[in-house]
Amino acid sequence: MPTTGPRPILVIAGPTASGKSALALRAAQECNGTVINADSMQIYADLRIITARPSEEDEATAPHRLYGILDAAEVCSAARWRDLALTEIETAHEAGRLPILCGGTxxxxxxxxxxxxxxxDIPDDIRSAVRERCDREGPVAMHALLAEQDPEMASRLNPTDSQRICRALEVVTATGRSLADWQNDAPDGPPADLHFHTVALLPPRDVLYEGINKRFDQMVELGALDEVRRLDERHLDPKLPAMKALGVPELRAFLHGEMTLPEAVTSAATKSRRYAKRQNTWLKSQIIINFSINAKFSESLTTSFFAFIRENGLTS
Incomplete structure (x- = not known):
């Protein structure tokens, strides 16, 4: 990769089960690339199967970074991930490799x-006090409290969204200022010399949903239940991000006798389909897409994909 001028980054985005990881691997092989995870759940070491993380074989074929680097007991915010990603992008460029961001978060x-x-930054005593009160009184009561202290943020949030309600309350309590005001401040952008080239995999809904349904059955066959059982045995806070990954609450419900296995798999697949729909909507409205592929990844798509890669000078 060139060492002067705009430094390229290939972004491969798309909903769950669209084939992003396979396309990123092919791109890394073709373009001397490093695949950098942009999926908020694949960052956790405990969730290889249930998040369809790249296999050990795939990770050995081309460099993969930020996959499985955190324990399920940790919380990874967007800000923390951004700092990690910028470090890996810099490392890839210094090594003469193309950074390939892959994910749907x-x-x-x-x-x-x-x-x-x-x-x-929120003082620990304020964060603990807000979270403990939420545990006692529930998110609806906390939403009512937020409406008194920060009506603008309350109007934006679902009364059952405990995590975001607590965050908004922590900020207004600690600073006397609405989280909305903080969010309106000028953003801290990436280095000015980074040039993003975004490819989006956007399969038709019926194709995507069929793939999601099949994938959950395959996950169970590959050992997702044992993976979730090991996680459950740690007795972690169910509010942690890793404990809310798609499929984890449903399989935990099965392990606790609250669902049959078919019910758990069906429920998890349903939630995944809804999540994929939201991802599609977000991608089409929130970021600039330079090249769209209206299909699930297959080798037949590589001709047009690599033509885009060559046209934008992303090959070695």
Whole structure:
């Protein structure tokens, strides 16, 4: 890759089960690339199967970074991921490799491409007090409290969205200023010399949904239940991001006798389809897509994909 001028980054985005990881691997092989994870759940070491993380064989075929690097007990914010991603991007460029961001977590991609507005550090005592009160009184009561203290943020949030309600309450309590005001401040953008080339895999809905349904059956066959059982045995806080990954709450419900296995798989697939729909909507409205592929990844798509790669000078 060139060492002067705009430094290229290939972004491969798309909904769950669209084939992003396979396309990123092919791109890495063809373009001397490093695949950098932009999926908020694939960052956790405990969730290889249930998040369809690249296999060990795939990771050995081309460099993969930020996959499985955090324990399920940790929380990875968009800001934390952004800092990690910028470091890996710099490392890839210094090694003469093409950084290939791969994932469907919209907040992560937006944080990197457009930047993040600054938000304050929250003292531990305030965070603990807000979270403990939410556990006692529930999110609806906390939403009512937020409506009194920060009506603008309350109007934006679902009364059952405990995580975001608590975050908004923590900020207004600690700073006396609405989180909305903080978010309106000028964002801290990426280095000015980074040039993003975004490819989006956007399969037709019926094709995507069929793939999601099949994938959950395959996950169970590959050992997702044992993976979730090991996670469940750690007795972690169910509010942690890793504990809310698609499929984890449903398989935990099966392990606790609250669902049959077919019910758990069906429920997880349904939630995944809804999530994929939201991802599609977000991608089409929130980021600039330079090249769209209206199909699930297959080798037959590589001709047009690599033509785009060559046209934009992304090959070695």
């Amino acid at each position: 919209g907040l992560y991609l937006k944080a990197l491409i457009e930047g993040l507005s600054p938000t304050p």
